[in-house]
Amino acid sequence: MIYRKFFVACALAIAVGVLGVPASAQPKDQVRIGLITTLSGPTGAQGRSIRDGFDLAVAEAGGKLGGFDTKVIVNDVQLRPDLAVQAVNKLIEQDKIQILSGVIFSNVALAVAKPAIDAKVFFISPNAGPSQLAGKGCSPYFFNASWQNDQPHEAMGAYLQKQGVKSIYLIAPNYVAGHDALRGFKSAYKGKVVGERYVALNQLDFAAEISEIRAARPDALYAFLPGGMGINFTRQYAQAGLIHKIPMYSNSTITADTLPAIGEAADGTYQSNLWNTDFPNKASQDFVRHFEATYHYVPTNFAAQSYDVARMIGAALKQAGGIANKDAFAAALKKADFDSVRGSFTFNTNNYPIGNFYILKTMKAPDGKMEQVTQGKILSDAKDAYYKQCPMK
Numbered sequence: 001m002i003y004r005k006f007f008v009a010c011a012l013a014i015a016v017g018v019l020g021v022p023a024s025a026q027p028k029d030q031v032r033i034g035l036i037t038t039l040s041g042p043t044g045a046q047g048r049s050i051r052d053g054f055d056l057a058v059a060e061a062g063g064k065l066g067g068f069d070t071k072v073i074v075n076d077v078q079l080r081p082d083l084a085v086q087a088v089n090k091l092i093e094q095d096k097i098q099i100l101s102g103v104i105f106s107n108v109a110l111a112v113a114k115p116a117i118d119a120k121v122f123f124i125s126p127n128a129g130p131s132q133l134a135g136k137g138c139s140p141y142f143f144n145a146s147w148q149n150d151q152p153h154e155a156m157g158a159y160l161q162k163q164g165v166k167s168i169y170l171i172a173p174n175y176v177a178g179h180d181a182l183r184g185f186k187s188a189y190k191g192k193v194v195g196e197r198y199v200a201l202n203q204l205d206f207a208a209e210i211s212e213i214r215a216a217r218p219d220a221l222y223a224f225l226p227g228g229m230g231i232n233f234t235r236q237y238a239q240a241g242l243i244h245k246i247p248m249y250s251n252s253t254i255t256a257d258t259l260p261a262i263g264e265a266a267d268g269t270y271q272s273n274l275w276n277t278d279f280p281n282k283a284s285q286d287f288v289r290h291f292e293a294t295y296h297y298v299p300t301n302f303a304a305q306s307y308d309v310a311r312m313i314g315a316a317l318k319q320a321g322g323i324a325n326k327d328a329f330a331a332a333l334k335k336a337d338f339d340s341v342r343g344s345f346t347f348n349t350n351n352y353p354i355g356n357f358y359i360l361k362t363m364k365a366p367d368g369k370m371e372q373v374t375q376g377k378i379l380s381d382a383k384d385a386y387y388k389q390c391p392m393k
Helices: 002-015 044-060 081-093 106-118 151-163 176-188 207-216 228-239 259-266 282-295 301-320 326-335
Strands: 031-037 068-076 099-101 122-125 142-144 167-173 192-199 220-223 248-250 270-273 353-364 370-382
Touching: 031 044, 031 081, 031 301, 044 068, 044 282, 044 301, 068 081, 081 106, 099 301, 106 122, 106 142, 106 176, 122 301, 122 326, 151 176, 151 220, 151 248, 151 270, 151 353, 151 370, 167 176, 167 207, 176 192, 192 207, 207 228, 220 228, 228 248, 228 259, 259 353, 259 370, 270 370, 282 301, 301 326
Parallel strands: 031 068, 031 099, 099 122, 122 142, 167 192, 167 220, 220 248, 248 270
Antiparallel strands: 270 353, 353 370
């Protein structure tokens, strides 16, 4: 696909330090977007989903979001905030980007938010939603297109509370989003927490933690372990014979991109999410069909969120007549007047979404493959816990 080749070429050029046409020589009305994400390491699959979802929306727009020539510069910042800051400074100073996106992890988001906001570059996160940027640290230049970090975990806490689960063991990585996750879960779940463990980000051996879970004998387990962490943990948990003894519930641990590697070990587990491939609305069905035809794998919610970001940018550019008038562009972004894969999309006063959350079950499909099936809605029109602290109205 021609646009896919274009974006891959951009990524390779950045990787070897070839900048191509200098920003000063680019068309005056060109929209320049920096996409920094995690393309390598145990969480690289999530970054590829982010990149591919964004690329697809730009390609569908003929390379012109909102009718404006669009240049996307891709950078792999791994999981290193220091690399991310270096990349963003270069994107701002040399490439003259107007929009920043692609960030998955909240430690990276917090590191790059200040330089982006100080430069009045719009930072539109497809995933990372740290509490610090939802409350007092909110900004008219920061938008989040997925969730505030607490929310999907709060949704699962509410679900397990309603199901009457009396005790739980919690596990998450020891970084910003991990702490947001378990805080969010506990805000809705009122049963007994028999264990709460924070592990190293990108840890892959969970023998000690699984032994603790077995000894604690909770009614259920809740895990937030993204990327390769989720693959290894779920497989090790199943190998220990605990999947059916201590049911596993999670978010961002078992996803469409990790499920093929996890396989039947995930059978019977439950996940909370804001979107799934079986959503019936036209925008979602078209996205899933186009994505699978283009990239030959099942799209994740990360891909869907990034796709929404690009389409949101396109709608705002069209409404505002470009990005030169930043106030007009911000107001157009705030309207979120586009067809979202989620079915509906509304921003709260802090530029975080007001959204729905669903319970998914992983099971074997008729063709023998594992799939996630939406079971029902957990929360409707949910607002995050921090928006009232945000001075924006």
